[in-house]
Amino acid sequence: MQAYNTLINRYENKGAIIQSHVRSLFETPKVQTASAMELQKLHHHIMSNVNAFKALEQPVEFWDAWLVTLVCNRMDSATVGERQLQYNKKDLPTFRAIESFLFNRIAAYEAGEINAESLGKKPISRANTKYQERKAFFVKQFDNPKFPSLCLLCNESHKLYACTKFNNLSVPERRDFVRSKQLCYLSLASNHQCRQCKFAACPKCGARHNSKLHLDNVTNETRIQETSVQPTQSTLCTNQTSLHVTNAANEDQVMLATAIVYLNDSKGQRHQCRALLDSGSQVSFISSSCAKRLRLSTTNCHIPISGINTIKTNAQQLEPVIMTSQFGDFSETFNFYVLPSISSNMPSRQINRSCVHIPNSINERLADPSYVTPRTIELLIGADIFFELFSGTSVVIGDRAFAYETKLGWIITEHLPVLHSSEINQINNKSALSLKSLPVTSLFSKKITSQVKEEEAAESQFQKTVSRDSTGRFVVRLPFKQHPTALGNSKAMAEKRFLTIERKLATHKSLALDYHAFMKEYLDMGHMNPVSQEALEDQPVYYLPHHAVLKADSLTTKTRVVFDASAVTTSGLSLNDIMCRGPTIQQPLVNIILRFRLHHIVLTADIMKMYRQIRVADEDCNMQRILYRTSPSDPLQEFHLLTVTYGTKAAPFLATRCLAELAHTCQNLSGSKDQKR
Missing domain, CATH: 2.40.70.10 (Acid Proteases)
Incomplete structure (x- = not known):
C-alpha cells in the first residue's frame, strides 16, 4: 500500500505536471531550416503540451498572446517572414490562426510548392528581389490528336474501355475479346504487355486486371493470365450449379x-x-x-x-x-x-x-x-x-x-x-466436373495439418495426466507423438559431449566455478537426483548433453547450463523429434501490448526458475538423464532431471499451460479474472 501511495503522490501531482509542460514549452527547439519535417516537429511539440494543458483543465483559450509569441520566436526567419506577409495587421493573430498557418505551410512543402533550398538563410523580401515565376507541369504522353486511336471492337475514335458495345458484353466475353486481341489486361491497350503496365490493380479484388474484367463469382482471381483446365476422365454431373476449382497457396x-x-x-x-x-x-x-x-x-x-x-x-x-x-x-x-x-x-x-x-x-x-x-x-x-x-x-x-x-x-x-487461383474451371448448368481420383470433399474442406493434430494431442494428454503433489506443485507428463522406444542409444554421445566441456572448463577456472555452482544448486534444490543402482535399464532412456552459456549482461545468473534435447541418438532421432510442441497458450503479443497500455499503472513480476517449479512425472524422468561429475578424477555419475527442462520442445507449453491451469483452478479467488487475462 505504501508503494501505491508513493506512485499516486508522484504521478498525480498536478502542480508538478503543469510545471513540467511549461518548462517543455519554454525549451522548444528553434527551427533552423525551413522544411516540412522541421515544422512538423515544432507543431507536434507545441500541440502535445497544449493538449496536455487542456487535459489538466488549464485556461488555454486565454493564452493566445504568449503562445503565439512563443511559436513565432521558434520559427525560422523565412517562415516568420511569410507569416508577416499573410497577417499584415496590427492585431496579434490568434493561436488557432497560427496553427492553421503552420498546417498550410507544411502542406505546401509536402506538395513541393516551396523549394526549401531556394529560401536560403536570408529572409525573403519581395520588395527588393527580382525573381522569375516558375511553373511546373505534369507531362503525360497522349496519342497524337491528329491520328486518334480507333476502338478495336467498333472502329470508332474512343478507347476500348469507353466503348458501349464492349461494355454491353458479359465479363467472360470481354475477357475472350481481350485475350484474342492480345491486349493488356490492365489498361486494355495494345501497345504494351501487362507486366510493363503501371495501371492500378482491380479495386474490387486487388488482382492485376481491369475492373471491367472482374468476375464477381470468383473469390480471388489469378494474378497472371488465366489458363484453362484440360478435361480428365471421370465426371461428376451437376445441376444448376457453378463451381470453381483453385490451387491455393498457404498464405x-x-x-x-x-x-x-x-x-x-x-x-x-x-x-x-x-x-x-x-x-x-x-x-x-x-x-x-x-x-x-x-x-x-x-x-x-x-x-x-x-x-x-x-x-x-x-x-x-x-x-x-x-x-x-x-x-x-x-x-x-x-x-x-x-x-x-x-x-x-x-x-x-x-x-x-x-x-x-x-x-x-x-x-x-x-x-x-x-x-x-x-x-x-x-x-x-x-x-x-x-x-x-x-x-x-x-x-x-x-x-x-x-x-x-x-x-x-x-x-x-x-x-x-x-486463395490465389492458378487454375480456374467454371462449370455451369448441365456441365461436368473432371475429378480424376480426387475426393469431392477435398475441394471444400481444409485438411487438419499435422501441427494442429500435434497441438491437440499435447493439450489432450495434459488434461488427462496433470496433477499436483503434496506441496501443491504441478506434476506433468512429457507429451510424446512417438513412443520413446523409437530412440536409439544416446549415452556414448552424451559422454563424449561431457568430456569435451570438461576439457574446456579445465582451461577456464572462473567458468568452471560457475558451472559447478549451477549444478550444485540444481542438486540442492531437489531438481535432480542420482540414478539409483536399482533403476530398471530395460526401459527407454535418453541422456541430455549439456554445456555452459555465458551471458555477461544477465541481471540474475551470468552462467547457465543449457540442455540439448535435439542431440540425435543412434536411431537418428532426438528427444525433441518424438515430442509434441504443444499449442501457444498466451494471447498474441499485440493483444498483450494493447491491454498493457490501457492501464495507468502496471506492475510486472518474474517467476523465478519458472520451468523448474513444475515436476515431471516419475514415469518420464528416464527421458531426462544427464552425465555429470565435479572432478575429472571422479567416476561419471548419472542423474535424473526431475523438473521441466529448458531445451526440450514441450517446455514452453507445459510451463504456460500450468499457469493457465492455476488461473482456472483459482478462478473463484478475488481478482482472479485479472490474473487469468
Whole structure:
C-alpha cells in the first residue's frame, strides 16, 4: 500500500505536471531550416503540451498572446517572414490562426510548392528581389490528336474501355475479346504487355486486371493470365450449379475490425456509417462522399498525410462531428479529416462463419453484425480515437479468431487463408466436373495439418495426466507423438559431449566455478537426483548433453547450463523429434501490448526458475538423464532431471499451460479474472 501511495503522490501531482509542460514549452527547439519535417516537429511539440494543458483543465483559450509569441520566436526567419506577409495587421493573430498557418505551410512543402533550398538563410523580401515565376507541369504522353486511336471492337475514335458495345458484353466475353486481341489486361491497350503496365490493380479484388474484367463469382482471381483446365476422365454431373476449382497457396489474410457508428449531420440528424478501426493511423478520416452526404462543413486546417511507401497527400479537417454507437450508450465529439476514399470494400471477400463460434452475449452486441460481408468503408478510426474505445476485455472465439469489447460493441478480428487461383474451371448448368481420383470433399474442406493434430494431442494428454503433489506443485507428463522406444542409444554421445566441456572448463577456472555452482544448486534444490543402482535399464532412456552459456549482461545468473534435447541418438532421432510442441497458450503479443497500455499503472513480476517449479512425472524422468561429475578424477555419475527442462520442445507449453491451469483452478479467488487475462 505504501508503494501505491508513493506512485499516486508522484504521478498525480498536478502542480508538478503543469510545471513540467511549461518548462517543455519554454525549451522548444528553434527551427533552423525551413522544411516540412522541421515544422512538423515544432507543431507536434507545441500541440502535445497544449493538449496536455487542456487535459489538466488549464485556461488555454486565454493564452493566445504568449503562445503565439512563443511559436513565432521558434520559427525560422523565412517562415516568420511569410507569416508577416499573410497577417499584415496590427492585431496579434490568434493561436488557432497560427496553427492553421503552420498546417498550410507544411502542406505546401509536402506538395513541393516551396523549394526549401531556394529560401536560403536570408529572409525573403519581395520588395527588393527580382525573381522569375516558375511553373511546373505534369507531362503525360497522349496519342497524337491528329491520328486518334480507333476502338478495336467498333472502329470508332474512343478507347476500348469507353466503348458501349464492349461494355454491353458479359465479363467472360470481354475477357475472350481481350485475350484474342492480345491486349493488356490492365489498361486494355495494345501497345504494351501487362507486366510493363503501371495501371492500378482491380479495386474490387486487388488482382492485376481491369475492373471491367472482374468476375464477381470468383473469390480471388489469378494474378497472371488465366489458363484453362484440360478435361480428365471421370465426371461428376451437376445441376444448376457453378463451381470453381483453385490451387491455393498457404498464405494468410487478416480480417480487420469494422464497426457500425452514427454521425450527426449539419442539422443534428443521425446517419449510419461503417468504420474501419486502425490503430496504425495517427488521425481519423472520413470519405469525401460521406462528408458530402452528411453536408458537413470543413475548416481551413490542412494536414499532409504520409502513408505506406511514403505516398503523400493532403487532407482537410472537418468541423468537430458527434459520433454515437449503434447501442446508444456512447457519444463523443471527434475530429475527422477528409480523403477522397478510405479503402476498398472490407473484407475483400465473403467470410464463412461456420468455423467460428460467437457466444450469444457477444453476438447480440456486435459492432458490425455484417462484418463477414464485403461493404464500403466510410470512416477510418485512428489512434486518436482507437484506444479510447477499448475496454480491455478479449475472448478467443475460434482458431486465430478473437473478439474485443469496445464502446461501439464487440469487434471481431481473424486470420484467414487467402486463395490465389492458378487454375480456374467454371462449370455451369448441365456441365461436368473432371475429378480424376480426387475426393469431392477435398475441394471444400481444409485438411487438419499435422501441427494442429500435434497441438491437440499435447493439450489432450495434459488434461488427462496433470496433477499436483503434496506441496501443491504441478506434476506433468512429457507429451510424446512417438513412443520413446523409437530412440536409439544416446549415452556414448552424451559422454563424449561431457568430456569435451570438461576439457574446456579445465582451461577456464572462473567458468568452471560457475558451472559447478549451477549444478550444485540444481542438486540442492531437489531438481535432480542420482540414478539409483536399482533403476530398471530395460526401459527407454535418453541422456541430455549439456554445456555452459555465458551471458555477461544477465541481471540474475551470468552462467547457465543449457540442455540439448535435439542431440540425435543412434536411431537418428532426438528427444525433441518424438515430442509434441504443444499449442501457444498466451494471447498474441499485440493483444498483450494493447491491454498493457490501457492501464495507468502496471506492475510486472518474474517467476523465478519458472520451468523448474513444475515436476515431471516419475514415469518420464528416464527421458531426462544427464552425465555429470565435479572432478575429472571422479567416476561419471548419472542423474535424473526431475523438473521441466529448458531445451526440450514441450517446455514452453507445459510451463504456460500450468499457469493457465492455476488461473482456472483459482478462478473463484478475488481478482482472479485479472490474473487469468
